[in-house]
Amino acid sequence: MSIDAERVRPAVLLNPLAGDPTDADSHIGGPMLWPIDDPWPHCDGAAHDPASGAEPFVGALQLYRRDYPELPFPEGTDLLQVFLCTVHHVLPSGSYGPDVELVWRDSTTVFELIEEEPEPSEQEELYVPTVNALEPIRFGEHEDKVSGGTKIGGWTAWSGPVEFACPDCGAAQRQTLSLATHEPSGEDVEWEFGDAGNLNVFTCPQDVRHPIAVYVD
Template sequence: MADNTRTTPPRPLDVAALFPELVPYRARTVRLHPRTGRPGLLDSSMGGPLLWPESEPWPHCSEGHPRTAFAPPKGAGPQPLVPVLQLYAPDVPELPFPEGTDLLQMLWCPFDHEPFSSPRPELYWRDSGADVEPLTDPPRPEGARADYVPDPCVLHPERVDEFAAWDLPDTVFDALEDRFDEVDEETGWSYWSHLSVAPGVKVGGFPTWTQDPAWPDCEGCGRRMEHLLSVPSREFDGESWRSWVPEEDVPATGTVFDLPYEERSALQGAPGLMLGDMGGLYVFVCAVCPDLPFAYRHDCS
C-alpha cells in the first residue's frame, strides 16, 4: 500500500441541513482511488498481482460468449480470468469477511457475457496468513481487449459519506425534485453530480448507477442483496470533478480538465477500463446466507 493519501473535499453545501429528508438515505462508502503503480502480492490493488496459491488452479471461463467486439478468438478454448481487485482487511475492514478470512480477490472474464454484455466477475475470500506457495506467473487470456483488463494500480482507501441519488424512493424524489433544481440554480451545485453519490471504484455505500437501479435478490433467501463494490469506467466525469476530485489531485492552476490528456487520464481512469459507454459493474452479496452468495449488474450510458 502506497503512503500517499487521497482526500475528498467536504461537500460544497450542507446536504443534511438543506434536505433533512435525506438523512435516512446517507451511507458510508470507501473510495479506493486507484492510481498507476507497482503493487505487490501483499498489497491491496486493482489489476495487480494476487496472493494466489500455486496449488490452486487458476480460474478459467468456459462459458459461451456473444460474438461482439469483446469476444475471444474463434476456436479459443477456456480463457483465464484476470485480476481486478485484491483487498486486505487492514485496508478495507468494512468488507463482510467470512470467518477465517481477511482477503477478498475479485477476478473477471475479460470478454462479453450475457445478459449484460460485460465482463463476468468471480469472488474469492481467503486467509492471507495461510502457509502456501504463491503463484508467480498466472496465465493470461488470448485476445482480450485492454478496455476489460485493468492496468496495475495502487489503492488509497478513503471513507466518505454519501447520499442516495438513483436509489431514492419515488416519494422522496417527488417531494425534493423542485428543491434540488432551486438549489442548483441558486448555487451552481447539482445534487446529482456534486452532492449525492461518490463516483469511482468503491466499497459499500450506493452503487454508482448510470441507469435505473437494478438491485438483485438473493436466490437462496429472497432478500435484497447488499452493495459490495462498484467498478465504474472513470473516477469522475465532466460534471462530478468539481466536487469529487481529491485535494491532492487538484492542479496548482486551472482544473483537471486543463491538464494534458495523459495526466488527466492518470487521475480519471488509471486502470484503463471502459465498460460499455462510460458504464460500470456492480457486485452485490447476501450477508445473511452463510456462503455469502454474490450477484452482479452492469449498466452504461
Template sequence: MIRTTPARPVSVEAVFPELASYRGLTTRLHPRPGRPGMHDSHVGGPMLWPEDESWPVCREPHRPETEGYAPDEIRSARASGAWPRSRPWSGAGAPGEDGPVPFTGLAQFFRRDVPGLAAGPDGADLVQLLRCPFTHGPHYERRYLLRWRQAAEAERADRFLTAAPEVPVLRWDHDLPEPCVLHPEEVDTYPWAEDDTLPAPLIALIDAWDDAQSAEHGRDALSYQGDLSIPPGWRVGGFPSWASTGPMDITCASCSAAMRLLLTAVGDEMDAGSHSWAPLEDRDPSLRGKESIRWSASVVTPTRLRFGRDRDLHVFTCPADPAHPPQWVLS
C-alpha cells in the first residue's frame, strides 16, 4: 500500500511567496511493520551482507548495566501486545568487557527504491545504518556506523549472512528495531525558520503569522514548523529540523565543506504537533482532523526505536567527498 501525505492546510507559497526559491524535496519513508527481505529497502529487516564479510563490532568501553531485555523476549512481547520483562544483566561487569560488541543493523536503503538518496563513495547506491546496542560515557552517547555498497556487486555474492549476531541482553527494549517495509513518497519541504536558516525579514514574517494563528485559533492553530515546513518521521534528504538544539553549522572534519543531510531517523512518525502530516491511508475517512488518525503503535511508533530523548537523528555526509566521515547530530 502506498502512503499519501495530505495537502498542506494552507498553501505555503501563497502565504509566503518568498519561500518559493527555498523549496526542496524530501522523501518520506513511511516505515510500517512488515516482513522485508535482505534485498529490500527497510528499517529493522535483514541486511544484504555477504557471508564472507565480517559483521562490524564496537570495541570501545561501554557503560556498566544491571538489567536489560533479551531480544527474543522483546519480539515475543510485541507479538502478543505486551511489555517485555526486564532481567538481571547476564554478565558480572560492563557490557563489552569480555570482548567486542556486535552492532545492531537499523536500516538499509537502495537508491533504486528511495528517490533523492545521495550517492556514496565511488557512486555506491546502497547505504546501511548500524548502531552499537550499548551506551558510552557519562552522557549515554551512542556510536553509529554507515556502510556503503555497490548494490549490484553485493547482490552477486555467493552466500549471504542469514542472521546478524546480536547481544544476549539490551539495555532498553527500544534498542531493537521492528522489521518495517517502506512506502517512499517525495514531498515539498521548506527550511526550518530560526536564526540564519532563512533571511531575518522572512523569519519575522513567519513568526508574526504563527502568532496570529495562535491568537485566532488557540490550541488548534497551525504553525509553520509543525504544519508547513518539514514533515516528521524517517526521511531522506531535505532540510534538518532543529527543535531541540537550534540550527547548527555542520562542516566536514576532513575538508571543512558544508555537509548535506543524507537521512533522518526518528522514533515517532508524528505527534500532536505534527498530526496534519499523517498519511490519508492511516486515517478514518469518516472523521476529520486529528480525530481521524488511527493512533496505533504501527502508525505512530512503527520501528519501536528511539534516538536520544525522543530526538531526530540527522546523518550528514560530505558532498565534496562522500568517503569523508559522516556526522551524527541529535536535534
C-alpha cells in the first residue's frame, strides 16, 4: 500500500432523508428493534437531577449489517443500536454532549418487541433527532478532505490530532461513527453537537464491546 493510500479510509455517509422507517429498517430517530424481555438501557450519570434517578436513553439510530457491512459487528450480531442520553454530560474530552451507549444485537433472536419505548423526564431538544430513512453514499475519504456529515468510518473532522487509547486493553481506538449537526447532501436531523459540530464515537479495534470514547468537536 502506498503512503497516499494509507491516508484514504473507507467511509459511508448515511445521508439522512425524511422518511417513515420501521424497527426492521436502518434509520435515524425511528423505532428500535428492542425485545420485551431485555431491560431498556438507562443512564445513571451525575449529569442528572438526583431526584429523577436513572433516566432512559433515547434510541438515536440503528444500523443493520445487511445495509452497513462496513461496521465492526462482533460475531453473532447483525444490528448496531446507538442510544443517547439527551441531557448535557461533561464528556471525558472536556466538552459537553449527550452520553452514548452502543448495543450490538442479534436481530434474529428478537421475536416479541417492547410495546413502548420509555421517555426520559427531561431532554435537551438539541440532542433529539428527527425521524429519517438513510440513503448511504460510499466513498474513500482522504485525510485532507474530510466530510463533516453523519457517517461510518473515515476520518475525524477536527483540526488537531486526537487519539484515544482503549481503557481496557490500550489499543488505539478507531473512529467508527460520526453524528453531524449539518449534512452535506442529506437533510439535517435537527440535532446539534458542540458549536454546530460532530459527535464522534471511537471503538476498540480488538473488541468493540470495550469502553468507547466520545468526542464532540
